Amino acid sequence: MSPTGNSAVWPVLLALTVLTAPCAAPAAAGGGYGPCPQIRFVGGEKIILNAMEIRLVCGDAATEGWGQIPFNQAENFLKAFLQQRGYQEPRFEPGPDVLKVDPGLKTVVRSFTQTGLPAEIKLKKLRKIKGQAMTPRLLDKAKTALQGALQNRGYACPEIDMRGNGTTGELTAEVRPGEIYRFEHIRPKRTGEVYPQIFSRYEAFRRGQRFDARLLDLTARRTVGDSLFLNAYFEVDCSTAGMVITERVVAGKPQLYKLGVGFDTEGFFIGKAQWLNSRLGARSNSMGVSVYTSYREQTAVADFRYFMGKASRLYLMPALTFGRLNEPQYEAIHSEFALLPGFSWDSRSLRGEFSAGPALEYEHTIRGLGPVTSYPAAAARLELRDHRFEYYAGEPQAGWRVNFKSQSMIAGLESRITAHLLSLQGEHIWNLGGYTPPALVLATRYLVQTTLVKNSLLAEGEIPLGMRIFMGGDSDLRGAGLNKVPADPLGLLTAVYDGVELRLGDVLPHGLQPLIFLDAAMGGRSSARLDPNVYFSPGFGLRWASPVGSIRTTVARGIVWRRDPAAEVLMQPQWRFFLSLGKEF
Incomplete structure (x- = not known):
């Protein structure tokens, strides 16, 4: 137009x-x-x-x-x-x-039609077009949405002509999608700072996979997020000879500095700082230091990641961690030195990372129940993360993530007890209806965790805090105080949690997104055994993607379902209010 x-x-x-x-x-x-x-x-x-x-x-x-x-x-x-x-x-x-x-009257888009769009792309899934004032900006918005839908499905170089009728309010898209392409020819940027093969560590796609523009964007984000370069992007050229993708980078200093501040009603003011250098040596090994501080928790982590080859994703990572926890039931300091071999990989739809190795732990319980001890341990961690989850991390709307971790200590190997911690937690997010932008977002998060140990050791205070479970707060049961389930210093040995949240998407003005949720959990003082009582936290809240970060507020009520009147009650029913800047579900 x-x-x-x-x-x-x-x-x-x-x-x-x-x-x-x-x-x-x-x-x-x-x-x-x-x-x-x-x-x-x-x-x-x-x-x-x-x-x-x-x-x-x-x-x-x-x-x-x-x-x-x-x-x-x-x-x-x-x-x-x-x-x-x-x-x-x-x-x-x-x-x-x-x-x-x-000026006359404003022209409103009364119909939106198309020609040439592939059958798998539904025009009715594009929201906030019909009923809006017909402007050049709206035409550009509709064109960008159609172009994204095509490029995310393999049509790398579509041609789209938008036409608007100012008299009738008819909007028409003439689409020539072109061919479906696959990831084949990638021209990595040749630079004196790093080997070209190193770029393959960050690729979020496989050769032969159908083209998806989001995966190129995700690959570029990874290189920038790891401070490999100041900026990175891809140029896509289509011709009768095929598609050629060329990586472009903007070189900068190899060191990255990040400072961040936030707030929530549990930790009060929150500060984060990070230093990272990912261009150490020709293989682009990386070293990083991060610090997190709040009223309740202070943590410092330093690690070095040494890669085994130019294009290898196999690495050896020594890591040193210091931490302090200050809760009403306890106060403790903790340190860990771990030597973790690991590797990462990308399939067509997800990224995985696995690491396992020995660790030396030290724990000092200053207040509350717990040992003062140091002991060797064996640790393992596996993370699987859907590419969509990673891509939409700033505006959660699709994808999933699953984490599994374990830690073991053996009596006789500089340890007084034998204990094995097993934990599985995850998060799944769905864009209901598949609309662009999303109208409703459904999310669930869950946790299954137990510590296999002699049960009597819990009351004796021999089990380290890191192997005991405390629930409550914004991360799980939002109708309970932070780590107040249970309210005593013993903690739990087994816990199961699941939370479901339904959030309104881009519907209301000013980016306001109301939400409702329901949390449910069970716990137990014994290994691999749950007490019969069930703890619920229904509630509601509001999310706003402000210019300075996501602001979330929730109000929840703790409820106890006493399935056995004789069983111990771990949570006291109450109302809880939470406000945060910078947190997501």
């Missing part, structure tokens, strides 16, 4: 006007209103031009050559400005001294 007679000035006008704030139009003599005496708006619609627009249609005596604007030139500018606001059929009446402008 190109404004008649002003196609050459439209791109420049759009760039200029979005940078300036709106200015009220002063009243003009002779009826109507206008930004200056020679321009007068008539009709029922109120039009407010910003400062830059006023200069372009009224002139600027202080600028040479712009003291007076001819009416035909002002008319072209005004057509473009009104089209930005959805007025597609303005009427102009030039007079000897005054140009009268009747």
Whole structure:
């Protein structure tokens, strides 16, 4: 939809006007209103031009050559400005001294049709098009959404022409999807800082897999997030000879510094700091230090990741961790030195990472029940993460993640007891209906954890805090205080939790997203055994993706289902309020 007679000035006008704030139009003599005496708006619609627009249609005596604007030139500018606001059929009446402008009524998109779109892409799944004011920006938005839908399904180089009828409100997309391509020829960037083969560590796709633009974007994010380069992106070229993908990078200093602050009603003010260098040596080994601090918890981690080859994802990682926990039931400090061989991989749809090795643990319980001890342990961790989960991490709407971890200590090997911790936790998110942008988002998170140990050792205080379980708070039972299930310092040896949350997507103005949820959990003081009582936390809340991070607030009520009146009650029913800046579900 190109404004008649002003196609050459439209791109420049759009760039200029979005940078300036709106200015009220002063009243003009002779009826109507206008930004200056020679321009007068008539009709029922109120039009407010910003400062830059006023200069372009009224002139600027202080600028040479712009003291007076001819009416035909002002008319072209005004057509473009009104089209930005959805007025597609303005009427102009030039007079000897005054140009009268009747904006007419806004054109609203009443129908959205297409030709040439593949059957697997449903136009009705694109939201916030019909019923909106027809503007060049809306046409660009619809084109971008269609282009994304095609490029995420293998059509790497689609051609789309958008046409809007300002009279009828009909919007039409003429689509030429082109061929379905597969990831084959990738030209890695050749740079003196790293070997080209190193780029394969970050690839989120496999050769021969159907093209998906999101996987290229995810690959670029990984290289930037690991501070390999300052910026990275891919150029995609299609021809009769096939598709060629070329990686482009912007080199910068190899060291990355990150500082972040947040807040929640459990840890109060939260601070995070990170230093990372991922270009150590020709193999791009990495070293990092991170610090997390809040009122309840302080943690510092330093690690070094040594890769076994140029393109290898196999690594050896020594890691040193220091931590302090301060809860009402206990206070403890903990340190760990681990030597973890590991490797990562990507399939067509997920990323996996596995590491396992020995660790030396030290734990000192300052207050509460627990030992002062050091002991060797064997640790293992496996993480599986769907590519969609990783891609949409900033705006959760699809995908899943599963983590499994274990830790073992053996009596006689510098340890007084034998204990094995087993933990499985995960998170799944669905975009209900598959709309773009999402209308409803359903999410669930769960935890299954137990420590296999002689049960009597729990009351004797011989089991380290890291092998005991405390539930409650925003991470699981939102109707209980932080780590208040149980409220005593003993903790639990077995726990099962599942939480379900339904959140409104991009529907309300200002990015507000109401949500409802239900948490449920069971716990037990014995290994691999749950007490009969069930603990629920129904509640509601609100999420806002603010310019400074996600803000979430929830209100929940703790409820106890006493299936056995004789069984111990681990949670006290109460209302809980939570507010956070920077956290997601």
